[in-house]
Amino acid sequence: MATVGKLVLGMMGRLRPEPATGKGASTIALPTVEPRGGDFLTKVFEGPYSDARQWCAEMERHVTAEGRQLDTLYLFYTTRPRCAKHYGKNYVVGVAKVR
Numbered sequence: 001m002a003t004v005g006k007l008v009l010g011m012m013g014r015l016r017p018e019p020a021t022g023k024g025a026s027t028i029a030l031p032t033v034e035p036r037g038g039d040f041l042t043k044v045f046e047g048p049y050s051d052a053r054q055w056c057a058e059m060e061r062h063v064t065a066e067g068r069q070l071d072t073l074y075l076f077y078t079t080r081p082r083c084a085k086h087y088g089k090n091y092v093v094g095v096a097k098v099r
Contacts, residue, residue: 038097041066045092052092059094068098 043062045055052075063070074095077084084090 038071039068039099041068041096041098043094043096045094046089047092048090055092055094059096062094063096063098066098070096071099072097 041063043059045051055075056073059073060070075092078091078093079087
């Protein structure tokens with residue numbers, strides 16, 4: 001059965017999952033969580049994806065101006081293309097993990 005079908009039947013109350021049976025039915029072993037933290041600097045840009053090279057250079061300058069070293073750089077759009085077209089703005093957030 002497809003996931004959508006299961007979702008619909010579950011919402012209608014017609015999907016009855018079978019309870020777990022056997023020796024380990026009542027316990028679930030979860031992996032340990034590794035803490036992932038660090039220091040980050042952010043900056044907001046606006047424009048088309050073709051400006052990404054300039055944004056990366058600007059983020060590197062921003063990090064060095066703060067007296068830090070760039071470890072990893074992430075860029076992401078804040079809106080989907082259809083919404084960006086509607087609102088007339090296409091914001092991009094630069095997130096730099098720094099040392």
